[in-house]
Structures are given as structure tokens and as C-alpha cells.
Amino acid sequence: MEGLHTLANNLHKGLCVYKSKSDCLQVLQATQQLSLPWWNERCTEYVQTLENCIESVTNASFSPGIRYPIIVLEGLDGVGKTLTTQALASKLGGMEQHTPPPAWSDIRPLFRMQDNDISRAFYSGSNYIAAPSILHAAYTQFVIVDRWWCSTCAMGLANQFTTSTLPPDGDAVYEWPSDLSKPDFGFYLFVDEHIRSTRVRRRGNEDSEEQMLSKKSEMRATASEAYRRTHLLHPIEVPNFRAAVNIILAFLKEKGIHHLPVPFSDAEVAEIRPF
Template identity: 70%
Template sequence: MESLLALAKSFHKGFYVYRSKSDCLRVLRATQKLSLPWWNRRCTEFVETLESSIESVTDASFSSGTRQPIIVLEGLDGVGKTLISHTLASKLEGIPLHTPPSEWSDIRPLFLNQDNALLRAFYSGSNYIAASGILHAAQERVVVLDRWWCSTCAMALANQFTTRTLPPEGDAVYEWPSDLPKPNVGFYIFVDEQVRRARIRKRAPEDSEEQRLSAESEMRAAAAEAYRRTHLLHPIEAPNYRAAVNSILAFLTERGILHSGVPFTDSELREISSF
């Protein structure tokens, strides 16, 4: 196990952020070879799927000029990303997707119980597996994505660092991986912390990472700062999901991203309460 973790560290450099598909694969293949008690056939299928996922984002059929926009929504759990993404996709006549892909939800708990290096390899690998479906969907329709690479990066760093000890602004760790398709635009959704925690309490039991986020203000601050340092996300306050959707539609219009979305009217905004 020590040799496996040493191999993983040679790729994530102590940040627990993997920079390429090949790095994730090497760690996961090495894990598979150890025949650990928790590893099962589905884990092997995950590795095989990752191996066969898109090899290059330079393929002309996947270029940003020949596909519909890919919009990614990021933010902490409980800020309303899922509701906002589905509503926004409906407004844009697009398709809502999320990462990690739900087809691998059965093995996520297995990785959650392993060393952080292996968990982050799973999350990173999931980004590449999701990419093929995202790109194919974007050939026909706008894609609104609930989480992608920025979450993988921000949460890995927030688990290891404080706002004082995060890698400095401009560090390569915050750069989008060169072998992963990049969205056209990204948004960081945020709400008041009391609202976020109230929404979380209404859900199923929190996993250990979310429990820490709820309990530790420093971890939340580190995650928020890591998101900001990617310089890929535009902040959107979400007093309610319709207001957030309107803000996003307005931003798309300002940036010249053509869309068919019609904002909610004032009366439609008034008829719902805050999150």
C-alpha cells in the first residue's frame, strides 16, 4: 500500500489533484493489481471505461465551434445547483447532466472509505468518463452541468489546506487539465450559510466530507477560495432558484452567448420563497 500511495503522490504532488487522465489511470490500475478486499468487478469496469473514454479533445467533431454551449454550475452542497441546473436547462431547451455519472454511484462509497489519494483518483477519472457523454450531448443541445472539474480541484484542496496554506494564486494546480474538454462558461452558486445548512439537514445523512464542511468554517472558506482561484467561475447569488436562473441568463446575453431562454417575470419571482 505504501508503494501505491507513493506512486499516487508522484502525480498529485501532495495536492491530491490529478492533472491528466493518464495519471488517474496509473493510480487506479496499480490499485487494481493489489487485489485489495474491497475492490470488485465494478471497480474494474470503471477502470476499463476510463481507459476507453475520449483520448483527445482536439478532435474536430468536439471543438467548441461545432457544438452547443456547455455550462457548468459549481458550489458547495446545498446551494441549489441541481434545481438551478434543471431549471436552466429547461429554459434553454438543453439537457441537464451531473458528475460523477450516476452509473458509478454504487462504487463511490467504496472509494469514500479509502485513502484520499484513491478517492481523488476516482473523482478525477469520473470527470473524463463523463466527458464523452457531455460532448456528444452538446452536438445537439445546450448542456447544463451540475459540477465538473472545479469541484474536484476545490474539494481536494479544501480537505488538505486552509486559506493561508492553499497553493498560491496562479499555481498550475488551479489550471483546467489540458486533456479534458473545457466548458464555455462556468458559475459559482452561493447562498447564505444558514440557508445552505438548513437545506442540507433536509436531505439524506451527510457524508463525512459534507459533515466537515458544515462544521468547519475554515474548510468552507478554503473551498470557496480554491474555486475562485480557478478563474473559471462567475459568482451567482441564489436567493431563490428562479432569481439565480435569471442572473445566469442575463450573463449569457451580456457575453454574447446566443440562447432562447426567457427570464422569469417579476410575478413569477414573487410567487416563490427563498431556498
């Protein structure tokens, strides 16, 4: 394991944020070679899928042509990302996408239980696995992505640093990877912490990382600050998911996106309770 951690540290420079497909793949391949007790056939399939992804998953990798916007929604668990993603996709007649892709939900808990070097390689790799289907879909419809690379970056840093020890604003760690396509629009959703934590508790499915976020205000603050320092996300306070959709639609209209749907009415927004 010491050799694996040395490899990972050399690649992410102690930040636990991998900046290329090659970097996270090297760590996952090295993990596979250790034949650890928890590693199974599906983990091997995941590595093979990542290996077979096109080398650079960017717009330049695909045929030129007019495509629809790719919109990413980011934020901590419990802020309403999934409901907002679903409602926005429905309004726009678009497609929902999620990272990590649901096809790998069976092995996600296995990787989540590992140390940061391994778990972050899994989450980073998932961004690349999801990217081709996101880009392909954008040629026919709006694509709304529930979390993408910014979450991987923010949570990797929140597990390692505090707000006072984060790499400075403008550091290269916050830059979107050059071999991964960027979304056209990004939004950071947030709510009052009481509302967020109540939603998460009522769902009853906190994972270990979310439990830490719920208990540690410093970790939440660090993740939020890391999101901000990417400078890729427009912040939106989310009274409820319908209000969030209306704010996003207004933002898209302001940015020149045409033929947008009618927003939710005031009565429709008022129907939705915070939790």
C-alpha cells in the same frame, strides 16, 4: 499501500489534484492490483471504462462544427446547483449532465470512504468518463453540467490545506487539465451559510465530506477560495434557483448568446422559498 501512496504523491505532488487522465488511471490501476476487500467487479468496470475513454477528451478530439455552449454550475452542497441545473436545462431546452455520472452512483460511496489519493483519483477519472457525452450532446443542444473539474480541484485542496496554506493564486494546480475539454461558461453558486446548512440537514443525506464541510468553517472557506482561484467561474449568490437562472440568462445574453428564453417573472421568482 505504501507503494500506492508513493505513486500517487509523485503524480499529484502532494496536492491531491490529478492533472491528467493518465495520472488518475495509474492510481486506480494500482489500487485494483492490491485486491483490497472493498474492491468489486463494478470498480473494475469503472477502471476499464476510463481506460477506454479517448486519450484526450477535448474539442479537438471531435469533428469540427458549430456546437452549443457547455455551461457548468459549481458550488458546495446545498447551494441549489441541482435545482438550478434542472431549471436552466428546461428553460434552454438543453441536457443535464452530472459528474460523477449517475451510472457509477453504486460505487461512489466505496471510493468516497477511501483516503484522498484513491478517492480523488475516482472523482478525477469521472470527469474524463463524463466528457465524451457532454461534448457529443453539445452538437445538438445546450449542455448544463452539475459539477465538473473545478469541484474535484477545490475539494481535493480543501481536504489538504487551509486558506493560508493553499498554493498561491496563479499556481498550475488551479489550471484546467490540458487533456480535458473546458466548459464555455462556468458559474460558482453560493448562499448564506445558514440557508445552505439548513437545506443539507433537511435533505438528510450528508456524506462524510459534507459533514466535514458543515462542521468546519475553515474547510468551507478553503474550498471557496480554491474555486475562486481557478478563475473559470462567475460568482452568483442564489436567493433561489429561479433567480439564479435569470442571472445566468442575463449573463449569457451579455456574452452574445442569442435566441435565449424568457426569464422567470418576478412573481415566479417570489414563489420559491429559500428552503
